Amino acid sequence: MAAGEHGQGLGALCDEVVVGAVALSPRLRPGQNRLRSLFLDPEEQAFHQDWAKAAASFVAALRTTIGDDTDNPRFVELVGELxxxxxxxxxxxxxxxxxxxxxxxxxxxxxxxxxxRLHRDKLPIDDVILVVYYPDKDSDSDEKLQLLAALSQTELTGTAHSRAADAPHPKTP
Structure with a gap:
C-alpha cells in the first residue's frame, strides 16, 4: 500500500482535512480537531497506547505550529476551551x-x-500539514492496515451503492 493511503491532513490547529484517515481511526474525520478529541473524547484517549505522551507531544507541537500568531481567534478559542x-x-x-x-x-x-505500530512523517504543504502513518513492510501492522483499507473501501463502495439505490429513479412508461 502507498504510504499516502494512511495519511491525515491537519490544518495549523490540528483540524482534520483528509477523508482517507478514517480507515486508521473512525474519529479522524474532516472538520474534527485532533487536540479537542485527544483531550475530551475518552475513545480517542483509548486509541493511543501512551495517551500521556501523545497529549504532551500534541500540546508542544501546537506551541511550535502557532509560533507568534497567538492572536489567531481560532487558536485563542481552542486553547480557552481546552x-x-x-x-x-x-x-x-x-x-x-x-x-x-x-x-x-x-x-x-x-x-x-x-x-x-506505525512510523509517522510530517509534510508541510502550504497551510496544511500532511501526516503520513506507515508500518514496517510485511509486519503485523502492515497486514492490519491492508485489512482496514479493504474494509474502508468496502464501506465506501457499499455507501455509494446504498445512495444510488435510494436515489429517485425516473419512471419508465
Whole structure:
C-alpha cells in the first residue's frame, strides 16, 4: 500500500482535512480537531497506547505550529476551551514545552484490528500539514492496515451503492 493511503491532513490547529484517515481511526474525520478529541473524547484517549505522551507531544507541537500568531481567534478559542475543559491540558500548557511533531513512531489501539505500530512523517504543504502513518513492510501492522483499507473501501463502495439505490429513479412508461 502507498504510504499516502494512511495519511491525515491537519490544518495549523490540528483540524482534520483528509477523508482517507478514517480507515486508521473512525474519529479522524474532516472538520474534527485532533487536540479537542485527544483531550475530551475518552475513545480517542483509548486509541493511543501512551495517551500521556501523545497529549504532551500534541500540546508542544501546537506551541511550535502557532509560533507568534497567538492572536489567531481560532487558536485563542481552542486553547480557552481546552483549558476550561481539561485539567491535563492546563498542566501541559503551563509547562510551555515547544517541540515539533515530525517523524517518529507511535503505537495505537485500533478498535477493529488492535495494536498498530506505525512510523509517522510530517509534510508541510502550504497551510496544511500532511501526516503520513506507515508500518514496517510485511509486519503485523502492515497486514492490519491492508485489512482496514479493504474494509474502508468496502464501506465506501457499499455507501455509494446504498445512495444510488435510494436515489429517485425516473419512471419508465
Amino acid at each position: 483549558a476550561l475543559s481539561s485539567e491535563r491540558f492546563r498542566i501541559l500548557w503551563a509547562r510551555h514545552d515547544v517541540r515539533s511533531l515530525d517523524g517518529g513512531t507511535t503505537t495505537v489501539h485500533h478498535p477493529v484490528v488492535g495494536e498498530l
